[in-house]
Amino acid sequence: MSDVLARLEEMRAHDLPTHGGRTLAYVYDSGLEEADEIGRTAIAAFASSNGLDPTAFPSLLQMENELVGIAADLLDGPPTTVGSVTSGGTESILLAVQTARDAHPEIADPSMVLPSTIHAAFLKAAHYFGVRPVVVPVGPDYRADADAMAAAIDDTTVLVAASAPSYAHGVVDPVAPIAAAAAARGVRCHVDACIGGWVLPYAARAGRDLPAWTFDVDGVTSISVDLHKYAYTPKGASILLHRTPALRRPQFFARADWPGYTMLNSTTQSTRSGGPLAAAWAVVRSIGDGGYAALAAEVLDGMDRLLAGLAEVPALHVVAQPDSTLVALETDGSCDVFTIADEMKSAGWYVQPQLAHAGHPPNLHLTLSAATAAHVEEFLVALRAAVDKATAAGPVVVDPGVADFVRALEPAALSDEDFDGLLAAAGMAGDPAAGTVLPERMAEVNALLDLAAPALREAILIAFLDRLARPTRA
Numbered sequence: 001m002s003d004v005l006a007r008l009e010e011m012r013a014h015d016l017p018t019h020g021g022r023t024l025a026y027v028y029d030s031g032l033e034e035a036d037e038i039g040r041t042a043i044a045a046f047a048s049s050n051g052l053d054p055t056a057f058p059s060l061l062q063m064e065n066e067l068v069g070i071a072a073d074l075l076d077g078p079p080t081t082v083g084s085v086t087s088g089g090t091e092s093i094l095l096a097v098q099t100a101r102d103a104h105p106e107i108a109d110p111s112m113v114l115p116s117t118i119h120a121a122f123l124k125a126a127h128y129f130g131v132r133p134v135v136v137p138v139g140p141d142y143r144a145d146a147d148a149m150a151a152a153i154d155d156t157t158v159l160v161a162a163s164a165p166s167y168a169h170g171v172v173d174p175v176a177p178i179a180a181a182a183a184a185r186g187v188r189c190h191v192d193a194c195i196g197g198w199v200l201p202y203a204a205r206a207g208r209d210l211p212a213w214t215f216d217v218d219g220v221t222s223i224s225v226d227l228h229k230y231a232y233t234p235k236g237a238s239i240l241l242h243r244t245p246a247l248r249r250p251q252f253f254a255r256a257d258w259p260g261y262t263m264l265n266s267t268t269q270s271t272r273s274g275g276p277l278a279a280a281w282a283v284v285r286s287i288g289d290g291g292y293a294a295l296a297a298e299v300l301d302g303m304d305r306l307l308a309g310l311a312e313v314p315a316l317h318v319v320a321q322p323d324s325t326l327v328a329l330e331t332d333g334s335c336d337v338f339t340i341a342d343e344m345k346s347a348g349w350y351v352q353p354q355l356a357h358a359g360h361p362p363n364l365h366l367t368l369s370a371a372t373a374a375h376v377e378e379f380l381v382a383l384r385a386a387v388d389k390a391t392a393a394g395p396v397v398v399d400p401g402v403a404d405f406v407r408a409l410e411p412a413a414l415s416d417e418d419f420d421g422l423l424a425a426a427g428m429a430g431d432p433a434a435g436t437v438l439p440e441r442m443a444e445v446n447a448l449l450d451l452a453a454p455a456l457r458e459a460i461l462i463a464f465l466d467r468l469a470r471p472t473r474a
């Protein structure tokens with residue numbers, strides 16, 4: 001058995017570190033070892049419990065109701081507020097969209113109005129549930145354009161959405177006018193607070209100037225907030241809140257017309273591990289309201305120091321002044337963000353490249369968590385060194401012939417062999433068995449993908465995933 005566990009550790013050594021504050025995307029680290037330990041113990045204790053039937057595992061129902069109550073209090077939910085614990089932000093959003101659609105069976109061609117910065121999970125929901133996305137460009141400040149969104153609402157609209165904050169730029173949309181416009185048309189308004197929902201209320205309490213976005217805003221009908229982000233719980237936990245039980249009703253699914261047990265589900269999963277829920281309950285209880293206020297103060301102070309330090313790096317500028325703990329950085333053209341990301345990785349820091357979009361250049365995304373706050377100065381030293389190296393190297397140049405070729409490619413016309421060739425040319429077609437799937441440095445790959453239109457990027461990456469996800473057989 002110890003061999004198997006040793007092998008797990010060996011495999012994990014190739015992953016990004018989840019703790020220590022040097023991974024500025026994907027993971028959220030409170031830096032509180034005791035809370036982490038409690039979460040690990042709880043997840044192990046409840047890993048085999050099944051949320052399928054709340055009468056069989058009443059402990060899970062109790063924990064879910066308590067967590068939903070805490071979230072409702074945090075987000076100014078009226079006494080009518082109800083909610084569900086889901087597996088993550090995407091599931092919460094999928095359910096918000098499905099519920100909005102199913103509340104209007106009379107609308108044959110349901111649509112939803114989304115700012116262009118909304119998380120891609122809404123587009124996934126559109127794809128899964130056949131709800132037509134009406135994507136409205138954001139304003140020059142990267143915040144949703146409330147007037148344009150209001151104008152986009154029509155008789156087919158079942159949902160309007162806004163972010164608090166957006167993932168890509170960390171800014172909060174003008175929720176009040178958006179929700180008012182939705183309410184005036186009798187349309188639901190969902191606020192995606194998956195990433196900021198557990199920080200922004202504490203920021204507001206501490207006196208930071210933020211637009212209103214919670215249930216305090218009339219017309220907000222549902223909010224998603226992830227526990228596995230800024231509540232610092234183990235992965236697999238998010239909350240979807242609805243203002244009233246009636247708004248939530250279409251989310252539930254029951255099936256009695258088959259020979260087995262009556263299936264009765266509140267979320268997309270049926271069998272649901274109690275592990276992530278119990279871990280979330282245990283971490284949220286152990287950190288507590290005061291603990292979260294302190295963690296939010298820590299990370300927001302870290303953000304202030306980060307922004308002040310970034311202002312001293314002439315080659316970089318923030319894309320939009322963030323309202324929360326996420327920031328996007330562009331370069332002045334003397335170096336490229338892809339090389340900076342590679343240099344940071346070599347120095348032990350992970351920062352996430354975001355590719356060019358809607359005429360805006362590629363940029364670097366940083367998500368700060370509390371554990372990074374203590375290392376901001378160290379991060380800035382590493383970032384300055386990475387920028388110097390990237391400037392000395394100069395921006396990655398894609399051969400103009402290759403660039404023209406990539407720009408002209410039509411994804412629908414490409415065969416499997418074409419994708420094999422493209423992946424090989426991009427250095428993305430290593431030998432998975434030998435563990436050499438990706439090159440050490442990603443700058444060239446990213447620079448090439450950056451030239452491709454979004455539809456081609458999607459097609460290339462799906463082809464890549466298709467080749468990665470192949471069974472390992474004896």
Ligand SMILES: Cc1ncc(COP(=O)(O)O)c(C=O)c1O
Nearest residue numbers: 088089090119121167192194195
């Ligand atoms: C604003 C926002 N919404 C939704 C999601 C999706 O959450 P998940 O990755 O937990 O499915 C994220 C993830 O970062 C996010 O930042």
